[in-house]
Amino acid sequence: MFKYNKLTTAIAFAVASSTFYLPAMAQESEESADQVEKIAVTGSRIQRTNLVSTSPVTEISAEDIAISGVTRMEDLLNDMPQIYAAQTSAIANGATGTATVDLRNLGSTRTLTLLNGRRLPAGSPQAGGIGADINQIPAALVERVEILTGGASATYGSDAIAGVVNFILKDDFEGISLDYQYSFNQHDNDNGRLQQLNADANFTAPNGSVTDGETHDFSLILGANTADGKGNVTLYATVRDIGSVIQGDRDYAHCAISGVPNGCVGSGTIAEGRVTDFATYDFIVSGDQFLNRNGETFNFAEVSYYQRPDERKTFGAFGHYEVDEKLDIYAEVNFMDDRSVSGIAPSGAFFVTSTLNCNNPLLSDQQFDALCASRGFGMDDTVTAFVGKRNVEGGQRLDDLRHTSFRGVIGARGMIDENWNYDVFANYGSVTFSQLFKNDLSTTAITRALNVVTDPNTGDPVCQSVLDGSDPNCVPYNIFTTGGVTQAALNYISLPLVSKGNTVTKQISGYLAGDLTDYGIKLPGNSLGVNIVVGLEHREESLEFDPDNAFQTGDGAGQGGPTAAVSGEYDVSEFFTEMSIPLLEDSSIAEQLTLELAYRYSDYSTGQDTNTYKYAADWQINEQVRVRGSFQHAVRAGNVRDLFRPQSLGLYNMNEDPCAGATPLYTFEQCARTGVTEAQYGIIADNPAGQYNSITGGNPDLEPEESDTVSFGLIIAPEFLPGFDLALDYFNIDVQGAISNVPERFILDQCAFTGADEFCSLINRDPGRGTLWIGNDNIVATDINIGFFETSGVDFDASYRFELSDMGAVKVNLVGTYLTKWDQKSTPDAPVVECKGYWDRSTCGAPTPDLRSNLKVTWETPWDASVTATWRHFGETEELNGGPTTLSAQNYLDIASTWQVTDHTGLRFGINNLLDREPPIVPNTPSGIGNGNTFPGPFDAMGRYIFAGVNVTF
Numbered sequence: 001m002f003k004y005n006k007l008t009t010a011i012a013f014a015v016a017s018s019t020f021y022l023p024a025m026a027q028e029s030e031e032s033a034d035q036v037e038k039i040a041v042t043g044s045r046i047q048r049t050n051l052v053s054t055s056p057v058t059e060i061s062a063e064d065i066a067i068s069g070v071t072r073m074e075d076l077l078n079d080m081p082q083i084y085a086a087q088t089s090a091i092a093n094g095a096t097g098t099a100t101v102d103l104r105n106l107g108s109t110r111t112l113t114l115l116n117g118r119r120l121p122a123g124s125p126q127a128g129g130i131g132a133d134i135n136q137i138p139a140a141l142v143e144r145v146e147i148l149t150g151g152a153s154a155t156y157g158s159d160a161i162a163g164v165v166n167f168i169l170k171d172d173f174e175g176i177s178l179d180y181q182y183s184f185n186q187h188d189n190d191n192g193r194l195q196q197l198n199a200d201a202n203f204t205a206p207n208g209s210v211t212d213g214e215t216h217d218f219s220l221i222l223g224a225n226t227a228d229g230k231g232n233v234t235l236y237a238t239v240r241d242i243g244s245v246i247q248g249d250r251d252y253a254h255c256a257i258s259g260v261p262n263g264c265v266g267s268g269t270i271a272e273g274r275v276t277d278f279a280t281y282d283f284i285v286s287g288d289q290f291l292n293r294n295g296e297t298f299n300f301a302e303v304s305y306y307q308r309p310d311e312r313k314t315f316g317a318f319g320h321y322e323v324d325e326k327l328d329i330y331a332e333v334n335f336m337d338d339r340s341v342s343g344i345a346p347s348g349a350f351f352v353t354s355t356l357n358c359n360n361p362l363l364s365d366q367q368f369d370a371l372c373a374s375r376g377f378g379m380d381d382t383v384t385a386f387v388g389k390r391n392v393e394g395g396q397r398l399d400d401l402r403h404t405s406f407r408g409v410i411g412a413r414g415m416i417d418e419n420w421n422y423d424v425f426a427n428y429g430s431v432t433f434s435q436l437f438k439n440d441l442s443t444t445a446i447t448r449a450l451n452v453v454t455d456p457n458t459g460d461p462v463c464q465s466v467l468d469g470s471d472p473n474c475v476p477y478n479i480f481t482t483g484g485v486t487q488a489a490l491n492y493i494s495l496p497l498v499s500k501g502n503t504v505t506k507q508i509s510g511y512l513a514g515d516l517t518d519y520g521i522k523l524p525g526n527s528l529g530v531n532i533v534v535g536l537e538h539r540e541e542s543l544e545f546d547p548d549n550a551f552q553t554g555d556g557a558g559q560g561g562p563t564a565a566v567s568g569e570y571d572v573s574e575f576f577t578e579m580s581i582p583l584l585e586d587s588s589i590a591e592q593l594t595l596e597l598a599y600r601y602s603d604y605s606t607g608q609d610t611n612t613y614k615y616a617a618d619w620q621i622n623e624q625v626r627v628r629g630s631f632q633h634a635v636r637a638g639n640v641r642d643l644f645r646p647q648s649l650g651l652y653n654m655n656e657d658p659c660a661g662a663t664p665l666y667t668f669e670q671c672a673r674t675g676v677t678e679a680q681y682g683i684i685a686d687n688p689a690g691q692y693n694s695i696t697g698g699n700p701d702l703e704p705e706e707s708d709t710v711s712f713g714l715i716i717a718p719e720f721l722p723g724f725d726l727a728l729d730y731f732n733i734d735v736q737g738a739i740s741n742v743p744e745r746f747i748l749d750q751c752a753f754t755g756a757d758e759f760c761s762l763i764n765r766d767p768g769r770g771t772l773w774i775g776n777d778n779i780v781a782t783d784i785n786i787g788f789f790e791t792s793g794v795d796f797d798a799s800y801r802f803e804l805s806d807m808g809a810v811k812v813n814l815v816g817t818y819l820t821k822w823d824q825k826s827t828p829d830a831p832v833v834e835c836k837g838y839w840d841r842s843t844c845g846a847p848t849p850d851l852r853s854n855l856k857v858t859w860e861t862p863w864d865a866s867v868t869a870t871w872r873h874f875g876e877t878e879e880l881n882g883g884p885t886t887l888s889a890q891n892y893l894d895i896a897s898t899w900q901v902t903d904h905t906g907l908r909f910g911i912n913n914l915l916d917r918e919p920p921i922v923p924n925t926p927s928g929i930g931n932g933n934t935f936p937g938p939f940d941a942m943g944r945y946i947f948a949g950v951n952v953t954f
Helices: 006-017 062-068 073-077 192-200 365-371 443-450 487-493 549-553 640-644 668-673 744-754
Strands: 057-061 083-085 101-103 111-115 142-149 163-169 175-189 208-225 231-242 256-258 263-265 274-276 282-286 289-292 305-307 310-324 327-346 348-350 355-357 382-384 386-390 396-415 420-441 452-454 461-463 494-515 531-547 566-585 592-604 609-620 625-636 648-653 691-696 705-716 724-736 739-741 778-780 783-785 788-803 809-825 851-860 865-874 890-900 905-912 944-953
Touching (some): 062 142, 062 890, 494 549, 531 640
Antiparallel strands (some): 231 310, 274 282, 310 327, 327 396, 348 386, 566 592, 609 625, 648 691, 705 724, 724 788, 809 851, 865 890
């Protein structure tokens, strides 16, 4: 779709050469300006002689990538004001092993990700990983990234609700380029307040400087033109090895922060072993004694990963050959093998048993007296008892995630005549997924291993299941004596879990584009005529996720519930068209005024059909002022997981159960509506880890969600200030019938406040204990077409470049977004929730500030070197509904320098977060989007990031 002539290629290479990803000499010969061909920009297939779009498009250049020093594309994108962090390398609990893009905080499934203008397959069959995985895209290969705001379904089809992110790679390279970069993180642990909180909880926080997260990134690019100059083949290979960062090595992440005032908290499932009925007694194991537990907890944060270790290998090729001007055959092949390991706290016996037999021979006399005799029970009795024991003997849980992707494109394009051109291609993409979850425990085995009696033949402790023959392999699990867990018992209860799956995208697309000027189809007074595009597309999407029996039955003690298998597919056939109509030319009110129209009809195999369309106008008032505006109606049909995922039990984040504890937040009348009895009120045990059970799943009856995007823009390049450009763009995105689940806390609140059966019927408390986190009690939150999302704001992009006489030049660029609205409505009858300027753990999620901006100042020295300073600003956010935690505005300073040592060798060096700014503390950080007491996506959570690289070209 993207067609470049030799001049534009040379210019792009020359710009990129200052970043040392390409040689200093242009690899392509230059042509005169009148030979510049038309090209297409993201958001339209109509080709233009300039790069101005009727929709707001932000560009990230190869130079921007170089001075950022990033080796992961998500790190660069997450610093952009329009983009919010989704799945990143800094997620441990709830990680999918992928990296996804989330435009406007509308969710990664509402952002369409393209590679060279064509779709990428779904990143992973796992929940949360359905968005395209940009790990497939090596940073060193990227020529530029174009970010389009707003719906673009009329051009690209489903999913482009929030916009499009298009990665354009260097696919016409000549020569050899070798690039190596080394980077690491460094932090000074000197936060006295956080270290004191650890000390108060009897935890020992780190002190002093720490360096970790070492990363090695190597890339090789080979390119050559054919002997006749009509073709090119470009090959690439990259290897990246990222080291881990452990939460325990940061004083602000060493323990989990919770409560008001803040303090360190841990899990009630402790290393020593715990026996309790959550009401009348609570014992901790010490030696062979039961002692009253005095609030002892386990620091589950200390060993968890802050940054997952990751090994990635990619290789691929791009090629094209121009048989003649009517036929240019092209192909792309991309391969990736990425392995990422997530590490969290050890698994354990998470109170999966509800009784203990008093004649258990592993109980000492003192323990028998405390548990049974003192409470009126004898040797033949069974008492209510829940056992908690952290599996410190077996080590931390490790989730080994591997994604192998393949993508192949073959196509043909060309000029039929001077007015008509075409492009037709086939695109195949697949991702193969495998998962090995290590060091978990089997709940079935734990239950059997705790049901111990005396062998009547030998007098030794033995599992009841051995005597009755139901499980002859059972080994007693002695949690009643310090150090009593044997290797044999650990081997018996240990449970590796395995899953596999794949996603496949098949796409065939073609279009015919024509300039109707020579046919006289133009408005009076215009020299330019109507341009038109007509095309057809067929796409097939399939997904299969196959967890093993242990996953599906929920037998893994540390999984939070069963993991359901998913299998499904659908296809869609589409017709699309675009039209560009010049309305005015060289008139008193406009140098040029152009109207753009686009339409797409989609017929889904699920029985649905959709219509999407666009109206846009570009008004070039004069050489200094341009005005643009558009209205776009977009759709997103449910993906395979949305439609076919079975219901399953899992975990969600909530600061507290408002009906739990000695002094519940809600009144008895309110709690009674949620299922709390009068006897339970005031004695329900809360979960100190802040995680509760919910049932989630897909819905085959989902309707496509629809969105309307309105944008207006003003572009100014004043003659009185040469080198200055300013773009201001207003946007409003309104998503109706959004596919999502109603947040669990919202269900709980609405039931308590209104008593409405539509909410109260979804709450299933434990009938005996009233809890929402022990066993299978839950809140049902399956996918539905909810109310709406709406967001609006203003993007601004200002650039100024001026000369410094014989001292080079200075470039200043300010890019940012000022948000005026981010509202959502969970159900048609629910109140509107305003998320702009707020954050929380469920409804609004990650922080959504009023203002995000990046200010970059570059000195281009006359000595083939440049120095850049970047100020990144992320505005303040308050906790929703008057919560106590305000996340202060964050300001980061980055510096970077590049030096072209010779024509063929370049160096770069930089430090991001130069001042070692610590992230804001988020108590009870929600898993999936948070980690280590903060949101590591939008905030710099690791301290300083220091990098140095070298590029050599031949």
